[in-house]
Amino acid sequence: MSKLAVIALGGNAIIRGDERGTIQQQYKNSSDTIHNLTYLLKEGYNLVLSHGNGPQVGNILLRNDAGEEKYDIPQMPLDICVADSQGGIGYMLEKMLKNILKEEGIDREVVTIVTQVVVSKDDPAFENYTKRVGKLYSKKEADALSERKGWIFKKSPKRADAWRRVVPSPKPIQIMNDQIIKNLVNSGVIVIAAGGGGVPVYYDDEGLLQSLEAVIDKDASSSLLASNINADEFYILTDVPYVYSNFGTPNQEIVELINKEKIQKMIKEGAFGEGNMLPKIEAALRFVEKGGQKSVITEASKLENRKYGTRITLH
Numbered sequence: 001m002s003k004l005a006v007i008a009l010g011g012n013a014i015i016r017g018d019e020r021g022t023i024q025q026q027y028k029n030s031s032d033t034i035h036n037l038t039y040l041l042k043e044g045y046n047l048v049l050s051h052g053n054g055p056q057v058g059n060i061l062l063r064n065d066a067g068e069e070k071y072d073i074p075q076m077p078l079d080i081c082v083a084d085s086q087g088g089i090g091y092m093l094e095k096m097l098k099n100i101l102k103e104e105g106i107d108r109e110v111v112t113i114v115t116q117v118v119v120s121k122d123d124p125a126f127e128n129y130t131k132r133v134g135k136l137y138s139k140k141e142a143d144a145l146s147e148r149k150g151w152i153f154k155k156s157p158k159r160a161d162a163w164r165r166v167v168p169s170p171k172p173i174q175i176m177n178d179q180i181i182k183n184l185v186n187s188g189v190i191v192i193a194a195g196g197g198g199v200p201v202y203y204d205d206e207g208l209l210q211s212l213e214a215v216i217d218k219d220a221s222s223s224l225l226a227s228n229i230n231a232d233e234f235y236i237l238t239d240v241p242y243v244y245s246n247f248g249t250p251n252q253e254i255v256e257l258i259n260k261e262k263i264q265k266m267i268k269e270g271a272f273g274e275g276n277m278l279p280k281i282e283a284a285l286r287f288v289e290k291g292g293q294k295s296v297i298t299e300a301s302k303l304e305n306r307k308y309g310t311r312i313t314l315h
Helices: 023-035 038-042 054-071 078-104 139-149 178-186 218-228 260-268 277-289
Strands: 004-009 046-051 110-112 116-118 131-137 152-155 163-167 190-192 199-203 209-211 233-238 243-245 253-255 257-259 294-299 310-313
Touching: 004 218, 023 078, 038 078, 046 078, 046 178, 046 218, 054 078, 054 131, 078 110, 078 190, 078 199, 131 139, 139 152, 139 163, 178 190, 178 218, 218 233, 218 277, 233 277, 243 277, 257 260, 260 277, 277 294, 277 310
Parallel strands: 004 046, 004 233, 046 190, 110 190, 116 199, 233 294, 257 310
Antiparallel strands: 131 163, 152 163, 199 209, 243 253, 294 310
């Protein structure tokens, strides 16, 4: 049987940090990233791709603001913005992937699934809003929006005079249509799913799906999806070839091969950055705890060269 890998593409796979994010830049970056994955297809792997959406959702929210301010166009809620980004990014990845498959002579179908992800409306995250979204505002603007829309704002860590909207980041509980994804991928279809962590929804008291103003961590949802479809391997592609412990300090060290016991010890010692690398480490660890063979955290361009990457195993 073919091996199954879930690959979570970081935001830099589509928009680099120093770019404006033009469509030409996004197509080029998508193509460059996907080219690095073709060796897995040549080795017979079945693939599911997920992706980040931070810059794209940020731009959608800016368009929301501009449309409301200038033309009185009603703003769309955050769940619709996430779904919009899933469709747009999925289309770009699917288009580039189909072209690259043709170039490489690989016969595979590709499909994008706009993915809802169930969370609990009682998740503690709804008591502590942490995820920053949208543009920067002055204190006066933030206060007015808070009064009018009920939005919550926190000071920007980058600018003392600026405020930014914050939303909850609840844990994913269920990936909708995960068994359909499993059936598709087991038949050789490359599936793009769970983009941006998925569209957050919950079941109300009548068992009906309702939406939430929240953002789910992309790597957490990707890890859950990988476990639910019995993937063999889970890859998180980021902007560094390895995970570093104590990054940015004189004690910085490359972490190449690490197991559950050592990771848990290092997490307790605070060896990984809270807001950046730690969530990736935890998502990778959860996958192997639930039966996955290994997780790998690395940069896309280093993926084929197996001497790079931090490999996480259970034992």
